Amino acid sequence: MKKMLLFLLLTFVLTACGDECYNAPQPVIFTFVDANDNNLISNGTLEPFSIQDENKVGVQLTKTDDGSVILEDVGAYNGTKNYTFYSALKVFDFSIQSSEFKGGCDGYQINKLTFKGIGIDVKDENGYYKIILK
Template sequence: MKKIFIFLVIAFVFTACGDDCYNAPQPIAFEFVNADGENLITNGTLNPFSISDENHIGVQLTKTSDDRVILENVGAYNGTKNYTFYSNLKVFDFSIQSSEFKGGCDGYQINKLTFKGVGIDVTDEKGYYKIVLE
């Protein structure tokens, strides 16, 4: 009995000391364009803008070299969270549904992105969402 107890303690110590492994959700990127397909950040039309979650906490945004916007630290939760985009051109709402996954590494994945609002044309491009603001 004593040997089994010692074995379990040693096994617990070695498994508890393993490397932590976490996969963050894939980033979400937006490109804001007008009806002619011109990037609104590049031409200076879209300024200022921000995104807040349902608790009115601002989302960190990173502008890329091609004037797209990456939403930082979204999707790391189970369930659906609502967000609002604010700008001088338009205000609209969207939601992100995500879930936890288990595998080689634990983490979260974004399952669905839903845009709400009138007059918003959104297309899912390769790696980003193109949003037409008029």
């Protein structure tokens, strides 16, 4: 009986340490359209394009079936980071301000996106950013 109790106690202690819990920031999703609301990724007008951070490191981009692009692994830091979007059609800058939060799980949250550039408008559509290139 003592061995069984010791085994259960040891098992409880090892599992009670718990798995570390981490919440990644919400994804950042861009949709690029022209003034007539034509999707510039779907129709190929925007190709090729890329995004680099302030250290000239490329951001991994994932295209979606609906003609949007997901910016991978952005916002997992405390502070503000600057980015540049490059394409033959338009070049513009934007920044992402994020912060660490603690709770049931630690993680990061994106607090604010700021876009800078002439000839662009941005609409926040429930987490998707519709970028209208003029």
